Amino acid sequence: MFGDDVTIDATVLGDGDPDLAVVGGVHGDEPSGLRAIRHVLDTEPDLERPVKFVVANPPAAVAHRRYLDADMNRVFPGDPDAGERERRLAAQLGEAVDGSLALSMHATHSSAEPLAFVSGDHPAAQAAAARLPLEHVVNHDPAVDGAFTSCERVVSVEVGRQLTEDATQNATKLVRAFLRLTDALPDDPKTGSPAFYTMRDAVEKPAGEDDVGLLVDNFERVDAGTAYAATPDEEYVADDPFYPVLMSETGYEDIFGYRGERVADSLAAAREAWGTPPEGG
Ligand SMILES: [Zn+2]
Structure with a gap:
């Protein structure tokens, strides 16, 4: 159905050369x-800065x-x-947003x-994430390699x-908030007051076991000695305290999700914990 010739699909709205995506x-x-993206494009917003809207992997979406x-x-x-087609698409996407806040x-x-994911290395992306209307900003550097956020100015939500349908509504809200906080749309965004976390490592799931129950909620602290998951035969108990991130019963084949550490309640303190270089680069 799809040949080797894959490309990202980009639409620019507004006048000029965009540095927002x-x-x-x-x-x-x-x-x-x-x-x-379709909702926002359909409303033909009067943008005060040009913005590039990108469908990153059209053949996979179809x-x-x-x-x-x-x-x-x-x-x-x-x-x-x-x-691998995604490696070519990733290169195209990186080039398409190079120098942009995305x-x-x-x-x-x-x-x-x-929730938002950022790299600990990229202050501009962190600053944008901290102003989005959400409650959790996570630096996922220690737990993932090759994420889009490794590109310089990318916030992943x-x-x-x-x-x-709720996910689509949230997404539309987040796009509008992003366009407001970057002055592409008028008015100030409604911002959250997020807590900041570092994603440490994966929480393994028992192989071949279908009947597993998760006993904890994401971003709710799990104390040492607490059972965080159970099968009919076994409980899985935390050795050390952690904050669950992206944990679910069915989201991944072989892991429940990830262990997080809550590092700060302010962006400045989070940057100190993450060793983020000063902004301006
Ligand atoms: Zn995804």
């Missing part, structure tokens, strides 16, 4: 971001598949000559509430539960 569909089975050859959010910066939208199995 809104990206959806890095994962083809998360249509909420693409629907949000196929309703997370990816065709490789998880695109693990292969940045990509490679224009690679065999919002990239995902959906999840784990949480209806939006989880907009809500995959394939729900």
Whole structure:
């Protein structure tokens, strides 16, 4: 159905050369971001700054598949000559948003509430994430390689539960908030007062066990000695305290999700904890 010739799909709205970008569909089975982009484009907003709207992986979106050859959010910066199509798309996307501040939208199995992911290395992306209307900003550097956020100015948001109307509404709200906080739309955004976390490592799920129950909620502290999951035969108990991030019973094949550490209640303190270089680069 799809040949080797894959390209991202970009639309520029507003006059001039954009240094803002809104990206959806890095994962083809998360249509909420693409629907949000379509909603915003359909309203033909009068933008005060030009913005590039990007469908990141059109063939995967048409196929309703997370990816065709490789998880695109693990292969940045990509490679224009690679065999795997997502590596080529990642290279195109990186080039398309180079120098821009970008919002990239995902959906999840784990949480209806939006949250943001950033790299600990990129202060401009962190500053934007901290002003979005959401309650949790997570530096996922220690737990993932090759994410889009490794590109310089990219905020990645989880907009809500995959394939729900709420996720599309949240995504649309987040796009508008992003355009307001960057002065592409008038008015100040309604901002959250997020807590800041570092995502440490994966929480393994028992292999081949279908009947597992998760006993904790995302971003609610799990104390040492507390059972966080159970099967009919066994309880899984935390050795050390942690904050669950992206944890769900069914979201991943072999992990429940991730262990997080809550590092700060302010961006300045979070940057200190993360060793973020000063802004301006
Ligand atoms: Zn995704």
